[in-house]
Amino acid sequence: MEQLTESAIRKSFINATRSEVSALNLPAGFAELDWDNLDYLGWRDPKMPQRGYLVTPLAGRPVGVLLRAPETSTPGNKRVLCALCQDVHSEEDVYLYVARRAGQPGRDGNTVGTLICADFFCSANVRLQVPATPIHPDPEVVTAGRIAGLRQRTALFLQRVLGK
Template sequence: MEQLTDAAIRKSFINATRSEVSALNLPAGFAGLDWDNLDYLGWRDPKMPQRGYLITPLEGRAVGVLLRAPETSTPGNKRVLCALCQDVHSEEDVYLYVARRAGQSGRDGNTVGTLICADFVCSANVRQEVPATPIHPDPAAVTAERIAGLRQRPTQFLHRVLGR
């Protein structure tokens, strides 16, 4: 992902009010993010834990959505699959994040949701070393395929937020 500035991040949101954007807190360690190994930028607001943010490239520019996390997580014995990284081996919690739709539809109260790793660790998940198997003898090809899928799925979610 292309490195973003604070101003570019704040300008990217399509479903947030000016006051929501001005109140957002950047992720911890923002200055040291490894942009080369991020497929999207996602984080939970450290001061407002029920608020999350997801920014991904769309049609040549960074586009962000404000997300709402659930008040409680899924009980520990229930595992759900993140819709973005689709990592079946991850032990991370997965939340149903909800986003207001962009434009008038969102102002009217319409929302869309998707399952995302609670702490937005998808980029690290898809880069985990994969063992060679008879079905997938080339682990590097599997990793490349997983990264390509992760770059595509946040864009699909943004299209739903935009009502496309």
């Protein structure tokens, strides 16, 4: 992912009000992010934990969405699969994040949701080393496919927020 400035991130949001964008807090360690190994920038707001943010390139420009996390996580839930990274080995919690639709549909209260790793570790999950198997003898090809799938599913979610 191309490195983004704070200003570019704030300008990218398609479903947030100006006051929501001005109130957002960037992720801890923002200056040290490894942009080359990110397929999207996602984080929970450290001061408002029920807010999440996801920014990814779409049609050549960064597009961001404001997400709402559930009120609480219920311990003992069955494991669910993140819809973005689809990592079956991850032990991370997965939340149903909900986003207001962009434009008038969002102002009318319409939302879309998807299951995402609670702390947005998808980019790391798809880059975990996989062992060579007879079916997939080249782990690099498998990893490249997982990265491409994550990017595609993230773009599809943002297109749903946009109403496309």
